[in-house]
Amino acid sequence: MRRTTIYAWLMLLPAMVLLMAFTHYPAIRTIIASLHSTARGHRASVFVGLANYERLLSDDVFKQVLWNNLIYGALTVPVSIAIAISMALLVNYKLRGRGFVRMAYFTPTVLPLIAVANIWLFFYTPGFGLIDQIRGMFGLAQQNWIGQPDTVLYAMMVVTVWKEAGFFMIFYLAALQSISPSLYEAAAIEGASRWTVFRRITFPLLMPTTLFVSVNAAINSFRLIDHIFVMTGGGPNNASSLLLYYIYQVAFREWDTAYGATLTVVLLAILLLLAVGQFFFFDRKVHYK
Amino acid sequence: MMDGVVLQSTSKMFGSTWAVHDISLHIPDGSLTVLLGPSGCGKSTLLRLIAGLETPTAGTISINGRRVDQQPVGKRDLSMVFQSYALFPHLSVADNILFGLQVRKVAKAEQALRLSRVASMMGLENLLERKPSQLSGGQQQRVAVARAVISQRRICLMDEPLSNLDAKLRAEMRQDIRNLQQTLGLTMVYVTHDQIEAVTMADQIVLLNEGRIDQIGAPDAIYSRPATIFAAKFIGTPPMNLVTSATLNAHGETNFPEGSVVGIRPEDLVLDADGPITGHVVMVEYLGADRLVTCKIGVESLIVRTPARSDLPDEGRIRLAYLPDSVHLFDAKSGQRLTQ
Numbered sequence: 001m002r003r004t005t006i007y008a009w010l011m012l013l014p015a016m017v018l019l020m021a022f023t024h025y026p027a028i029r030t031i032i033a034s035l036h037s038t039a040r041g042h043r044a045s046v047f048v049g050l051a052n053y054e055r056l057l058s059d060d061v062f063k064q065v066l067w068n069n070l071i072y073g074a075l076t077v078p079v080s081i082a083i084a085i086s087m088a089l090l091v092n093y094k095l096r097g098r099g100f101v102r103m104a105y106f107t108p109t110v111l112p113l114i115a116v117a118n119i120w121l122f123f124y125t126p127g128f129g130l131i132d133q134i135r136g137m138f139g140l141a142q143q144n145w146i147g148q149p150d151t152v153l154y155a156m157m158v159v160t161v162w163k164e165a166g167f168f169m170i171f172y173l174a175a176l177q178s179i180s181p182s183l184y185e186a187a188a189i190e191g192a193s194r195w196t197v198f199r200r201i202t203f204p205l206l207m208p209t210t211l212f213v214s215v216n217a218a219i220n221s222f223r224l225i226d227h228i229f230v231m232t233g234g235g236p237n238n239a240s241s242l243l244l245y246y247i248y249q250v251a252f253r254e255w256d257t258a259y260g261a262t263l264t265v266v267l268l269a270i271l272l273l274l275a276v277g278q279f280f281f282f283d284r285k286v287h288y289k
Numbered sequence: 290m291m292d293g294v295v296l297q298s299t300s301k302m303f304g305s306t307w308a309v310h311d312i313s314l315h316i317p318d319g320s321l322t323v324l325l326g327p328s329g330c331g332k333s334t335l336l337r338l339i340a341g342l343e344t345p346t347a348g349t350i351s352i353n354g355r356r357v358d359q360q361p362v363g364k365r366d367l368s369m370v371f372q373s374y375a376l377f378p379h380l381s382v383a384d385n386i387l388f389g390l391q392v393r394k395v396a397k398a399e400q401a402l403r404l405s406r407v408a409s410m411m412g413l414e415n416l417l418e419r420k421p422s423q424l425s426g427g428q429q430q431r432v433a434v435a436r437a438v439i440s441q442r443r444i445c446l447m448d449e450p451l452s453n454l455d456a457k458l459r460a461e462m463r464q465d466i467r468n469l470q471q472t473l474g475l476t477m478v479y480v481t482h483d484q485i486e487a488v489t490m491a492d493q494i495v496l497l498n499e500g501r502i503d504q505i506g507a508p509d510a511i512y513s514r515p516a517t518i519f520a521a522k523f524i525g526t527p528p529m530n531l532v533t534s535a536t537l538n539a540h541g542e543t544n545f546p547e548g549s550v551v552g553i554r555p556e557d558l559v560l561d562a563d564g565p566i567t568g569h570v571v572m573v574e575y576l577g578a579d580r581l582v583t584c585k586i587g588v589e590s591l592i593v594r595t596p597a598r599s600d601l602p603d604e605g606r607i608r609l610a611y612l613p614d615s616v617h618l619f620d621a622k623s624g625q626r627l628t629q
């Protein structure tokens with residue numbers, strides 16, 4: 001008994017060491033750093049308690065990026081899920097050339113986000129970008145989509161949705177293919193319309209996938225910011241800045257490492273909340289097996 | 290115009306093989322027709338053609354005089370029990386049963402009334418809140434039957450609805466379904482590979498073999514006059530004895546036509562010291578009231594059903610007699626019944 005316990009711990013050791021060294025230890029260091037001041041020149045770092053967190057509360061940029069991030073998540077998550085489900089239903093349908101369509105939908109996922117950002121940079125270019133050229137055909141005026149504060153965040157969301165929907169589609173496709181065709185036949189015998197079948201059968205049976213995808217999408221909305229770097233640098237006037245991008249600016253542009261650590265703790269707390277939420281809340285409600 | 294379901298030269302091809310071939314059939318209104326046959330003979334395919342889940346490669350299907358073979362599934366106004374049950378895994382038993390009524394927006398009170406009736410009939414009262422995954426195979430099957438029955442549609446298709454029940458429950462459900470069909474006057478098409486089920490329930494049996502109709506008829510008609518060797522073998526337990534005329538003529542004072550196969554049911558044979566056929570006993574199987582005696586006749590054998598009380602001659606040579614008019618003659622090559 002004791003020997004097997006020791007054996008078990010030994011087996012776990014390599015993974016635990018790695019996890020602690022590269023995940024737990026840095027996280028704890030970050031929390032400690034957030035309770036100290038940033039060392040500057042001859043002034044050493046000192047313990048300041050919650051002073052950095054007080055600064056958060058009066059930091060308008062922080063409030064703005066947090067708000068940006070919430071809108072960004074609240075829109076990109078459901079929209080990419082809706083598009084992913086629609087694409088999966090379409091591809092799953094006995095459609096001619098569906099292998100090709102499937103590939104086409106999946107392509108954005110394979111591309112690195114940096115490359116995607118460059119493509120979209122071209123789409124959005126005022127005057128001769130793809131979008132303005134199409135608008136031009138209808139006699140519409142030029143628009144600088146990523147140069148104006150009230151459109152830039154939405155322009156970034158479009159890029160995200162474009163990038164992610166294809167990836168999520170793959171999960172939905174797998175889930176759809178595991179639904180027994182006889183369920184649809186049984187519903188058809190009862191005379192259920194397509195919409196009823198979707199609402200009462202397909203969508204509920206996709207729920208576990210939707211949960212998985214939405215948590216991933218929510219986490220990604222805090223995590224994936226490559227396109228912000230390439231396309232806007234958070235501008236104009238922080239209108240497209242997200243939490244992680246702001247952390248990068250504070251910590252590595254302004255070298256205010258203590259405040260950067262404080263923002264990071266906030267980000268960690270949000271991600272933790274999402275994970276815990278999934279674990280305790282959804283997991284129970286969603287499963288029907 | 291004919292009431293009920295009519296199939297005319299209906300065929301279905303999958304790839305390059307005929308799953309169902311040239312079936313012409315009348316299923317009378319208010320009757321119970323059993324599609325019977327071995328695994329893979331096309332029973333489910335035929336049922337799915339009637340349901341509209343498959344479209345025929347050739348031929349027509351009409352219901353109450355109206356062509357339906359190009360109509361979508363939902364328009365045919367029939368209910369169906371699937372071989373795989375096809376229960377919705379995320380819905381409770383009650384919602385599974387009520388699905389069709391909900392889809393058709395039947396009034397709530399009416400739904401509740403019908404649900405309680407059907408649930409008590411199927412013995413599902415205590416399971417209504419469960420999910421299908423929390424039920425045994427037999428319980429799931431009963432939910433599937435309940436879902437079909439509650440729709441009160443005139444035509445009901447059932448694909449092996451009792452295959453997963455134990456013997457006792459199966460016998461009970463058999464009667465329940467038959468009673469239901471008769472009291473509601475349903476037109477029922479019932480698929481099974483179990484000939485006992487077929488014989489006990491059917492008004493009409495359609496015996497299928499490799500996608501074709503072998504014989505259609507009432508159970509007693511098929512039992513007493515099987516049209517082919519296949520039908521003779523398929524219906525009856527133990528099956529009809531089938532031996533070549535050559536063997537019988539060589540080991541008895543009989544004179545059956547050459548090139549024929551002689552069929553005699555075990556209950557039509559008697560041990561009789563003066564009988565025309567000679568053989569010897571090789572095995573005795575005790576069944577309670579009866580006893581099955583296997584007798585070797587040359588290289589072939591005959592099974593005789595005798596009352597268990599009667600004495601058996603000591604192991605060794607015996608003679609057998611058969612009741613007059615109980616002999617079925619088939620052509621050895623074509624397997625078809627020879628006229629008599």
Ligand SMILES: Nc1ncnc2c1ncn2[C@@H]1O[C@H](COP(=O)(O)OP(=O)(O)OP(=O)(O)O)[C@@H](O)[C@H]1O
Nearest residue numbers: 303304308327328329330331332333334335372482
């Ligand atoms: N969708 C399909 N595609 C190709 N072949 C099929 C398909 N469905 C059935 N078949 C073939 O058609 C034949 C008849 O199948 P069917 O399911 O009707 O048999 P069955 O009599 O119901 O058998 P069982 O008693 O095993 O259910 C089989 O040879 C089967 O392999």
Ligand SMILES: [Mg+2]
Nearest residue numbers: 332333334372
């Ligand atoms: Mg079948």
